[in-house]
Amino acid sequence: MDDLSDPSAVAVFIHLNSSSVLSREISAKNIFPDFDPLVSSSNNVNPEFTGQRHHNAILETKYILQKYKEIEDVMLILGFDELDDESKTIVKKALQLQKFFSQNFYMTEHFTLKDGVFVKVGRCN
Numbered sequence: 455m456d457d458l459s460d461p462s463a464v465a466v467f468i469h470l471n472s473s474s475v476l477s478r479e480i481s482a483k484n485i486f487p488d489f490d491p492l493v494s495s496s497n498n499v500n501p502e503f504t505g506q507r508h509h510n511a512i513l514e515t516k517y518i519l520q521k522y523k524e525i526e527d528v529m530l531i532l533g534f535d536e537l538d539d540e541s542k543t544i545v546k547k548a549l550q551l552q553k554f555f556s557q558n559f560y561m562t563e564h565f566t567l568k569d570g571v572f573v574k575v576g577r578c579n
Contacts, residue, residue, distance in 0.1 A: 472494075475493040486566055492519055
């Protein structure tokens with residue numbers, strides 16, 4: 455579901471423990487799966503369930519992606535080279551996260567025309 459203004463979506467979301475929101479904006483950039491981590495949520499994203507290390511990683515990831523979203527329009531107008539060092543770092547990290555989230559999964563083969571791959575947990579550290 456990607457239309458959060460739809461009254462039926464609002465009614466359903468109230469009763470869910472978690473929600474994965476797909477984004478037309480992300481799919482327009484040809485990024486699949488077009489999952490939006492800034493709008494998606496889970497009641498299990500807390501240190502009790504994920505552990506403190508993973509919880510901090512989730513919060514930092516959302517922070518980076520939110521800052522990138524704020525910087526993106528300015529960057530398109532002025533260019534990457536005109537950004538301050540902190541903003542450049544945010545942009546680089548956000549683009550790395552986008553690439554990580556859009557790895558060649560088997561479920562996206564139809565959309566990307568690329569073969570899916572398995573990435574071992576040890577390679578994700």
